[in-house]
Amino acid sequence: MSIFVAVQSDDFCVASEYDELRQQANCGAIVTFSGLVRELSNNILHNMTLEHYPGMTEQALIAIAEQAKQRWQLGAVRIVHRVGTLKPQQQIVFVGIASAHRAAAFAACEFIMDYLKNQAPFWKKEHTAQGDYWVAAKVSDQQALARWE
Amino acid sequence: MIKILFFAALRERLDCEQYLLSCDDKILQVADILQQLQSRCHNWQLELSRNDLLCAVNQQLVPLTASVQDGDELAFFPPVTGG
Numbered sequence: 001m002s003i004f005v006a007v008q009s010d011d012f013c014v015a016s017e018y019d020e021l022r023q024q025a026n027c028g029a030i031v032t033f034s035g036l037v038r039e040l041s042n043n044i045l046h047n048m049t050l051e052h053y054p055g056m057t058e059q060a061l062i063a064i065a066e067q068a069k070q071r072w073q074l075g076a077v078r079i080v081h082r083v084g085t086l087k088p089q090q091q092i093v094f095v096g097i098a099s100a101h102r103a104a105a106f107a108a109c110e111f112i113m114d115y116l117k118n119q120a121p122f123w124k125k126e127h128t129a130q131g132d133y134w135v136a137a138k139v140s141d142q143q144a145l146a147r148w149e
Numbered sequence: 150m151i152k153i154l155f156f157a158a159l160r161e162r163l164d165c166e167q168y169l170l171s172c173d174d175k176i177l178q179v180a181d182i183l184q185q186l187q188s189r190c191h192n193w194q195l196e197l198s199r200n201d202l203l204c205a206v207n208q209q210l211v212p213l214t215a216s217v218q219d220g221d222e223l224a225f226f227p228p229v230t231g232g
Contacts, residue, residue: 035232050231051157053224056208081231093232113232119210122231123157134158137201137228 001069002076005061007052009084017078017096027075027098031105033113035093037086044129050083050092053121057081064115068097071111072104079112081122111148117141151182151217156226162196172219179204180213182223201228 002024006012014034021030037048065077075098082092095112099105124135153168160166170182183204187194205224206215217223 052231053154053156053205053208053226056205056224059208060210117232118229120231121156121205121226121229123227124230125157134227135230137230 001074003062003065003069004076004078005058005065006080007054007057007061007083008080009082011082011091012080012094014091014094017080017094021076021078021096021098024075024098026100028100029102029105030096030098031102031109032094032096033109034091035113037088037090037092039088040126040128045088046127046129047085047087048127049085049125051123051125052081052083056121060120061116064112064119067115068108068111072099072108074099074104074108077108077112079116081116081120083122114141114144114148118145150219151177152222153182153186154222154224156224158227159196159202159225163193172217174219176216176218178213179206179211179215179217179223182217183213183225197225199227202226203228 018030018032039045061079065079068074068077078096080094086092095109097105097108118141126133126135151170151172153170155163155165183197187197203226204211204213206217207222
């Protein structure tokens with residue numbers, strides 16, 4: 001199985017990522033997920049800064065992809081996560097899975113996002129009309145891990 | 150020497166990005182180091198006592214019971230919020 005991980009300030013192109021996944025032989029299914037910067041109520045979000053722990057971030061993403069590989073028969077996993085300053089509607093994260101059949105691809109994509117949300121060292125800071133705030137971790141994200149245990 | 154890194158809201162609240170700690174070739178527990186850092190001042194005591202504090206040794210998430218030795222990179226940070 002091939003694993004590709006990138007942490008970058010540049011934007012990514014979903015079509016290019018999809019084409020890379022489509023190169024994988026013996027795969028009949030591709031599932032992709034994109035996460036975007038969500039506007040806050042009253043449209044007060046100017047932008048968001050994504051900080052990370054260089055070095056650890058890449059290792060954490062590879063480790064999560066490896067865990068997915070242990071659970072399902074996968075052909076390819078691609079994870080791209082952006083850092084730096086991002087505006088509402090801009091892309092933050094891409095997860096793409098190629099596998100022989102759809103069930104494994106759907107499950108692995110959700111698994112990777114659930115673990116990324118809890119274990120990959122990224123932090124969001126929102127810059128709004130009312131001030132700057134670090135985004136708090138959500139209990140629902142922690143609870144989402146329970147279904148994989 | 151142990152290199153200690155702080156990230157995100159914790160880095161801002163401590164006003165510290167990196168802290169070097171000499172350890173005289175001893176093997177220490179993360180919890181011991183945390184206690185030492187907490188004793189620096191009231192603010193550090195407060196910020197480093199949060200029960201949601203996460204810790205990594207050599208860029209791997211570990212519990213506070215993990216060991217650290219000379220040359221290791223230790224990091225403390227708040228719960229992650231990527232994705």
